[in-house]
Amino acid sequence: MIRDLAEDRKIISLSDRSKAVFVGDTHGDFESSKKVWDSFKSEVRNGETYLVFLGDYVDRGEESKKNIDFLLEKKERYQDGLILLLGNHDAFHKRKLRPSDFWSSLTDDEYEKYKNLFHLPWVARANGLLSSHGALPFISDYGEMDDLEKPFEVKNDLGFPAWISTTWGDFSTRISGAKMDSLSGRPQFGKEKLLEYLKKHEAQVLIRAHQPSMQGWAFSNNLLTIFTSQAYVEMGRAYEKNIAIVDLNDGVRGESDVLVKSLSNL
Numbered sequence: 001m002i003r004d005l006a007e008d009r010k011i012i013s014l015s016d017r018s019k020a021v022f023v024g025d026t027h028g029d030f031e032s033s034k035k036v037w038d039s040f041k042s043e044v045r046n047g048e049t050y051l052v053f054l055g056d057y058v059d060r061g062e063e064s065k066k067n068i069d070f071l072l073e074k075k076e077r078y079q080d081g082l083i084l085l086l087g088n089h090d091a092f093h094k095r096k097l098r099p100s101d102f103w104s105s106l107t108d109d110e111y112e113k114y115k116n117l118f119h120l121p122w123v124a125r126a127n128g129l130l131s132s133h134g135a136l137p138f139i140s141d142y143g144e145m146d147d148l149e150k151p152f153e154v155k156n157d158l159g160f161p162a163w164i165s166t167t168w169g170d171f172s173t174r175i176s177g178a179k180m181d182s183l184s185g186r187p188q189f190g191k192e193k194l195l196e197y198l199k200k201h202e203a204q205v206l207i208r209a210h211q212p213s214m215q216g217w218a219f220s221n222n223l224l225t226i227f228t229s230q231a232y233v234e235m236g237r238a239y240e241k242n243i244a245i246v247d248l249n250d251g252v253r254g255e256s257d258v259l260v261k262s263l264s265n266l
Contacts, residue, residue, distance in 0.1 A: 005075050005084075006119035010137075010145045012083055014126040014248060019043065020050040022131055022244040024209035024226035025087065028061020028102065032228050032241055032263060033070060039266045044081035050248075052124050054209040055087020055133035055167065057117075060231040064102035068114070086120040087133040087210070088167040094118050094152055095164070118152075122166045127251035130203045134210040135169025135189050137162040138178070140200055160187050170211050171223060191219040198222060205252050207244050212237035221255040228263065240264070 014020050021040050026033050036051070043049035057071060058064035075082045088095070092103045093115035106114060124131045125142075138156040139145065145162075148154060156162040158178045168186045176190040198206060207224045212232050214225040224244060232238035241263040246252060 001076070002072065002113065002116035003119050005072060005079065006116070007121045008147070010122045010148070010151055011142045012085075012121045012124045014050050014052070014083075014124055014129075016047075017050050017081070018048055018247065018249050020052055020124075020126060020129075020246045020248055022207045022226060022246070023051065023053045024228040024242070025056035025232065026053065026061070026067055027056050027059060027089070027229040027231045028064035028067050029228070029230045029241075030061075030063040030067040030070060032230060033057075033067050035263060035266060036228065036243060037070075037074060044078050047081070050081055050083055050124075052083040052131060053085065054131060054207070054226075055085045055120075056089045056209065056229075057084075057087070058102035058114075059089045059099050060101070061229065065105075068117075083124050084120050085124060085131070085133055086118065086122055086163075086167055090117040090120060091163070091167060092118075095168075122163065125201070125203070126246070126248050128202070128204045128257075129207065129246060129248075129252040130198065130201060130205070131207040133167045134208060135165050135171065135187070136194070136197050136206065137166050138189075138193075138197055140197075142201065158187075158193075165189075167210075171214055171218065173218075191222075194219055194223060203252075204254055205258060207246075207258070215239060216260075217255060224255075224258060224260070226260065 044051050057068045138158050154162045170188045172188045176192040178189045180187050226242050227238040228241050245259040
């Protein structure tokens with residue numbers, strides 16, 4: 001079922017609805033996923049709103065299985081309106097990581113089912129806006145991402161695996177270009193590199209999650225990092241659970257076109 005629900009394309013276009021709501025890492029926080037869904041479900045059902053989850057549905061939280069099953073059930077019923085992007089914790093089958101409490105709890109049969117999460121798309125794009133889990137694929141022509149037979153083998157313009165850049169990528173104020181951190185195995189990208197590739201794709205803003213130390217606006221307000229997981233709040237790594245709401249009708253020109261909202265205010 002998971003394979004059937006995962007779009008063949010790695011780049012999803014948000015072009016048929018007037019609004020998008022972006023949700024950060026939920027990491028087994030079923031209550032937050034349900035609260036967001038309940039707040040916007042009528043808009044998703046009537047074709048007005050995209051609900052875009054930015055990956056990392058499992059691990060860290062106590063209700064990972066309940067969380068991912070809930071989201072997959074909603075995806076099955078509302079395939080056009082609910083977008084599930086790939087996070088690094090969802091691609092455990094492709095690259096092992098820790099903590100992996102969800103993955104280590106599975107039976108062999110369950111693992112065979114949930115490993116197919118790695119088929120989820122990588123990026124959702126709209127007029128003036130890109131969204132992903134970590135960073136960007138850093139590929140100049142997104143048309144090259146269509147109908148790839150082996151997308152996990154594709155190297156980007158910077159020489160990194162494109163999927164690693166997208167799902168594992170961090171941003172850093174200490175560099176301007178790109179480098180692979182030898183200790184963490186996570187690629188890092190600077191402001192200039194982000195702005196270069198936003199321009200290539202006619203975008204002004206990247207909305208992503210993944211990196212709690214970057215929560216909020218950064219890089220001249222061209223980069224927004226959001227989190228929707230209680231796990232990170234409890235660890236003190238995120239200051240609140242929030243989402244981002246965007247009116248897609250006129251396109252995104254900057255920070256003023258993105259409303260960041262705390263879950264406590266839904």
